[in-house]
Amino acid sequence: MESVRELAERTWSGADRAAIIDPFGRPGKVYEVTPGIALVSGFGLSIGIQTGDGLVVVDTSGRNHGETVVAAMREWDQSPVRNVVYTHGHFDHVGGMGAYDADALQRGYPRPHVFAHENLPLRLERYAQTAGYNATVNARQFLSRPVAPPQMVENFASARMPDETYRDSHAFEQGGVRFELRHGKGETDDHTWVWIPAMKVICAGDFFIWRCPNAGNPQKVQRYPAEWAVALREMAAVGAEIFIPSHGTPIFGNARIVQALGETAELLESLVEQSLALINRGVRLDEVIHSVKAPEHLLARPYLWPLYDEPEFIVRNIWRLYAGWYDGNPANLKPAPEAAVARELAELSGGPARLASRASELAAAGDLKLACHVAELAALAAPDDAAIHETRASILRARAASEDSLMARGIFNAAAAE
Known part of the structure; x- marks a missing residue:
């Protein structure tokens, strides 16, 4: 099997796009990162650390891969798993805990003792309350389907709670090895990164994912790009030599770690600074999302390609965090129903079929964004017209094919399927 260092070198160079998108392939592969530390591939990684008194595990992968991940971890080490750290409450990090317990x-x-931030139980409770919605989101995002399979709902309805929580920082020792848990806001408000000083190793969870940071997901709750940048700079300052995210390959060497974390922080800081400058001028959201631009030299880095989330979505999340939900357009404060607006515009333009025809013309001319708006109006104005829905679906499929980020592609394809 190719070593994890060889994989890491290929992803760092950016020469192999496939290695960044899916470096490990199937779940259940074991890679020894350094003597005493192994990662197991899954939907999210599970990281095992030997201590001389059993294992510490950071993240557990998802429920669907839990048994596969644990079986692979046991090929590497069969000693007791004494402590587990959840880096945050997303199901691809906590869902495999049941397999470790079994x-x-x-x-x-x-039974392993589970550590997490104090906000994590609140997240799991909210997921149980909104299991149907979160399953629908993930069906769109990962399967391009408008309806979630029942198993996906169950993933959100059941997850093992932690045994012990902390607020700002916490440390524990196992087998003479010290593990320091540090809280930071980023993709979630319950995020933990783990520093192992004796090994000079960071386990970073989703603070770094070999993508543009997941700080703007349009279907998920608030993310925190400014605080995320602070956490990244704190990680860069501790002197780590091995950096292990929960998605993607490790980074080896302090110089590379400092560069990757510093430039990721710089990207987030730039988006926040630009957005706040416009927000403070009192402009509309529309102007903000079409004016703020991510520095191109940063997006060119192989660890910041917008393959999952993207800067425009992050800008929207910055608006939501600092400016609320009102977008500055008074017509949207207490709007008429979308269908009523669509019918009025269809009547003015010559009917829903004319709108659909115009949408096709715009798409043929390459203006898929505007075509998408017009096609949506046509479908809202004539919800039972199969031909109009086919026009809409074809434009949405073309829109999906033109996008780099998985989130955008998933939503457009799910809407086309719907």
């Missing part, structure tokens, strides 16, 4: 029961070991 493994402990089968082997006659004590």
Whole structure:
């Protein structure tokens, strides 16, 4: 098997796009990062650290891959898993805990002790309350489907709560190895990064994902780009030599770690600074999202390509954080129903079919953004017209094909399928 250092070198160079998109392939592959530390591939990685007194595990992957991940971890080390750290409450990090618990029961070991930030139980409770919605979001995002399979709903409805939580920072020792848990806001408000001083290793969760940061997801709750940048700069300052995210390959060497974290922080800081400058001028959201631009030299970095989230979505999240939901357009404060607006515009333009025809013309001319607006109006004005819906779907599929970010492609394709 190719070593994780060889994989890491290929992703760092950016020469192999596939290695960044999916470096590990199937779930259940074990890579020894350095003597005493291994990662196991899954939807999210699970990281095992040997201590001389059993294992510490950081993140557990998702429920669907939990048994596969644990079986692979056991190929590497069969000692008790004494402590587990959830870096945050997303299901691809906490969902595999049931498999670790089952493994402990089968082997006659004590159930692992789980650490997490104090906001994480609140997140899991909210997921249980909104399991249907979150499953729908993930069906769109990852499957391009408008309806979620029942198993996806169950993923959000059940997750093991932590045994112990902390607020700002916490440390524990196992087998003489010290593990320091540091809180930072970023993709979530319950995020933890783990510093292992004796090994000069950081386990970063989703603070770094080999993509443009997931700081703007249009279907998820608030993200925190300014605080995210602070956490990245704190990580860059501790002197790590090995940096292990929960998605993607590790980064080896302090100089590369400092560069990657510093430039990711710089990207977020630039988007926040530009957005706030416009917000403070009192302009509309429309002007903000079409004026703020990410520095091109940063987006060219292989670890900042907008393959999942993208800067325009981050800008919208910055607006939501600092400026609320009103977009500055008074017509949108207490709007008429979308269908009523669509019918009025259809009547003015010659009917829904004329709108659909115009949408096709715009798409043929390459203006897929405007074509999407017009096609949506046509479908809202004539919800039972199959031909109009086919026009809309074809434009949405073309729109999806033109996008780089998985989020945009997923939403457009799910809407086309719907």
